[in-house]
Amino acid sequence: xxxxxxxxxxxxxxxxxxxxxxxxxxxxxxxxxxxxxxxxxxxxxxxxxxxxxxxxxxxxxxxxxxxxxxxxxxxxxxxxxxxxxxxxxxxxxxxxxxxxxxxxxxxxxxxxxxxxxxxxxxxxxxxxxxxxxxxxxxxxxxxxxxxxxxxxxxxxxxxxxxxxxxxxxxxxxxxxxxxxxxxxxxxxxxxxxxxxxxxxxxxxxxxxxxxxxxxxxxxxxxxxxxxxxxxxxxxxxxxxxxxxxxxxxxxxxxxxxxxxxxxxxxxxxxxxxxxxxx
Amino acid sequence: xxxxxxxxxxxxxxxxxxxxxxxxxxxxxxxxxxxxxxxxxxxxxxxxxxxxxxxxxxxxxxxxxxxxxxxxxxxxxxxxxxxxxxxxxxxxxxxxxxxxxxxxxxxxxxxxxxxxxxxxxxxxxxxxxxxxxxxxxxxxxxxxxxxxxxxxxxxxxxxxxxxxxxxxxxxxxxxxxxxxxxxxxxxxxxxxxxxxxxxxxxxxxxxxxxxxxxxxxxxxxxxxxxxxxxxxxxxxxxxxxxxxxxxxxxxxxxxxxxxxxxxxxxxxxxxxxxxxxxxxxxxxxxxxxxxxxxxxxxxxxxxxxxxxxxxxxxxxxxxxxxxxxxxxxxxxxxxxxxxxxxxxxxxxxxxxxxxxxxxxxxxxxxxxxxxxxxxxxxxxxxxxxxxxxxx
Numbered sequence: 001x002x003x004x005x006x007x008x009x010x011x012x013x014x015x016x017x018x019x020x021x022x023x024x025x026x027x028x029x030x031x032x033x034x035x036x037x038x039x040x041x042x043x044x045x046x047x048x049x050x051x052x053x054x055x056x057x058x059x060x061x062x063x064x065x066x067x068x069x070x071x072x073x074x075x076x077x078x079x080x081x082x083x084x085x086x087x088x089x090x091x092x093x094x095x096x097x098x099x100x101x102x103x104x105x106x107x108x109x110x111x112x113x114x115x116x117x118x119x120x121x122x123x124x125x126x127x128x129x130x131x132x133x134x135x136x137x138x139x140x141x142x143x144x145x146x147x148x149x150x151x152x153x154x155x156x157x158x159x160x161x162x163x164x165x166x167x168x169x170x171x172x173x174x175x176x177x178x179x180x181x182x183x184x185x186x187x188x189x190x191x192x193x194x195x196x197x198x199x200x201x202x203x204x205x206x207x208x209x210x211x212x213x214x215x216x217x218x219x220x221x222x223x224x225x226x227x228x229x230x231x232x233x234x235x236x237x238x239x240x241x242x243x244x245x246x247x248x249x250x251x252x253x254x255x256x257x258x259x260x261x262x263x264x265x266x267x268x269x270x271x272x273x274x275x276x277x278x
Numbered sequence: 279x280x281x282x283x284x285x286x287x288x289x290x291x292x293x294x295x296x297x298x299x300x301x302x303x304x305x306x307x308x309x310x311x312x313x314x315x316x317x318x319x320x321x322x323x324x325x326x327x328x329x330x331x332x333x334x335x336x337x338x339x340x341x342x343x344x345x346x347x348x349x350x351x352x353x354x355x356x357x358x359x360x361x362x363x364x365x366x367x368x369x370x371x372x373x374x375x376x377x378x379x380x381x382x383x384x385x386x387x388x389x390x391x392x393x394x395x396x397x398x399x400x401x402x403x404x405x406x407x408x409x410x411x412x413x414x415x416x417x418x419x420x421x422x423x424x425x426x427x428x429x430x431x432x433x434x435x436x437x438x439x440x441x442x443x444x445x446x447x448x449x450x451x452x453x454x455x456x457x458x459x460x461x462x463x464x465x466x467x468x469x470x471x472x473x474x475x476x477x478x479x480x481x482x483x484x485x486x487x488x489x490x491x492x493x494x495x496x497x498x499x500x501x502x503x504x505x506x507x508x509x510x511x512x513x514x515x516x517x518x519x520x521x522x523x524x525x526x527x528x529x530x531x532x533x534x535x536x537x538x539x540x541x542x543x544x545x546x547x548x549x550x551x552x553x554x555x556x557x558x559x560x561x562x563x564x565x566x567x568x569x570x571x572x573x574x575x576x577x578x579x580x581x582x583x584x585x586x587x588x589x590x591x592x593x594x595x596x597x598x599x600x601x602x603x604x605x606x607x608x609x610x611x612x613x614x615x616x617x618x619x620x621x622x623x624x625x626x627x628x629x630x631x632x633x634x635x636x637x638x639x640x641x642x643x644x645x646x647x648x649x650x651x652x653x654x655x656x657x658x659x660x661x662x663x664x665x666x667x668x669x
Contacts, residue, residue: 062397062399062418062449062452063399063400063402063403064399064425065399065400065425065428065429067400068400068401068402090399090400090403091396091398091403091407092403092406095402095403095405095406096402098406110451111452112347112454112465113347113374113375113451113465115347115348115349115350116348116350116352116353116377117350118348118350118353118377119348119353119375121377122376122380126406126410136457136465137349141349141350144350145350162452163453163454163455163457164452164453164454164455165448166447166449166453167573168447168573168577170492171479173575173577174487174490174491174580176574176575177575177580178487180486185481186481186482187479187480187486188479188480189477189478189479189490190478190479190480191459191475191478194459207455209458264458267458269461269462269463269466
């Protein structure tokens with residue numbers, strides 16, 4: 001398994017590059033839940049700074065009509081430079097890649113939909129070459145899918161995981177209604193013993209899993225997965241360095257950082273296919 | 279002006295019948311598996327067969343949701359289920375997963391609609407889905423009027439848009455709060471509506487509120503129906519498979535009137551009382567959400583402002599001589615003034631002069647749930663009419 005960093009900032013990438021195979025970066029106005037972003041025409045100079053790294057671009061917003069022109073321009077620019085691939089959510093990306101014959105390496109990243117290999121095969125017919133496996137399934141399902149996929153596989157193995165996205169400004173609207181003069185920084189919801197971070201900005205609202213995903217103990221069993229994604233979002237730079245070094249050495253993260261959980265890989269929601277009566 | 283399809287929710291067999299009775303052109307429902315409202319009673323395959331027969335006799339349509347996000351275990355069993363649905367001669371399936379689309383297109387003759395769960399918000403995504411065989415797209419609920427208009431201009435496939443009912447706080451398909459806070463899979467039918475909980479909100483470690491909430495108002499598009507009809511949107515969808523038959527009767531009948539009204543007369547005026555009735559029927563406030571305005575605090579209702587609606591008083595189940603035979607749904611009394619409307623009759627006001635129990639004894643009130651009584655209201659009303667409070 002190679003390691004990719006979706007960094008919180010540029011310095012995280014510079015400081016940790018020796019342990020990493022590449023990076024995932026966002027594009028202004030086309031990505032959400034990503035801290036480090038640049039404009040499409042800055043990608044070339046970014047790539048020059050890391051000539052031996054694989055750089056993937058994440059385009060994971062739901063696009064509205066107004067976004068499409070800029071999306072098209074961005075994809076054209078990406079096709080002209082050496083990006084390793086594009087992690088996408090919206091089908092407009094697939095459409096444009098196909099229509100404009102861009103031959104980008106598209107990686108399906110609809111984070112709560114990437115839960116089986118059958119659907120990946122459908123996308124594979126339309127020039128999608130990989131998939132970021134969802135964390136909304138049990139470890140056994142992740143393993144099964146990773147063994148069956150013919151393509152690039154990725155898995156989030158560390159960091160904050162978004163479990164809610166809205167284009168609404170839930171914090172801002174609440175404060176506005178009750179005339180509370182509060183900033184939108186450092187908000188979290190307390191639910192029983194859990195603290196769920198909320199990010200409310202001009203792109204909408206995201207709520208994150210209460211714990212940092214900790215895949216350090218399972219990655220040895222998932223080595224057939226091509227890339228593990230380390231998300232440095234809202235993780236202190238010094239702690240992240242320790243985390244990355246541990247993961248690189250395939251060591252446990254216990255004691256390195258607080259609020260870790262590997263339970264997300266073992267969570268199984270209940271679902272049963274019922275019989276019919278015909 | 280094209281007349282759109284009025285599409286109503288059917289959470290069970292009874293609701294399916296009521297939706298057709300009150301004027302829906304089509305209904306959508308879930309069968310025993312693969313639907314996103316696993317907590318609704320839903321319909322067995324036998325019930326689907328029966329409702330399809332009723333639909334065909336009345337020139338109406340039945341769509342079945344197969345819209346969960348598939349895990350491997352479900353994907354392996356899906357084709358067998360689709361073939362069963364095809365045998366029942368339903369008119370279309372509604373899917374979120376492209377594997378379901380591909381299977382249906384390759385192995386059956388079923389029409390396939392793409393669920394709002396895929397949160398399609400732009401015309402290029404739709405053009406792609408057209409190319410791979412989708413027959414209809416159910417648009418995301420975050421679209422403004424101009425977005426919908428442009429999508430219609432740029433695409434060729436049928437378009438369906440919500441006109442009434444509950445809204446998600448999240449972009450559809452991008453919320454798994456239920457998975458992690460109640461172990462119920464939001465994308466496989468188990469959504470526990472975490473977005474309607476109250477939370478404690480902190481900033482750093484300081485508590486800001488014990489009652490932080492998202493609470494999104496319902497959608498009501500009654501005053502924008504003409505605009506949507508002018509755009510030639512193919513289907514107008516009412517949300518609400520978990521709602522009551524009262525909700526279905528009121529909402530379907532009012533939108534039926536509005537659509538027919540504009541279709542026949544460009545200058546049709548929305549009845550103010552109908553609009554108020556639509557606002558009241560679901561216990562929570564409603565607004566036109568993103569259609570006419572950007573996101574703002576007015577889309578929410580805070581302080582738990584849901585008000586229990588006890589307007590629904592009874593259903594007319596028959597007649598005896600000049601008395602109407604009624605099954606009670608909320609308490610009502612002699613001398614109450616009520617409003618009654620039916621599948622083919624408009625709202626009219628009446629006074630309840632006398633109430634008789636089933637043995638013919640005079641009583642002063644129908645006080646017990648589902649109590650059956652006879653009413654003297656000095657009028658003839660049709661069976662399956664709804665009795666409710668004056669607006």
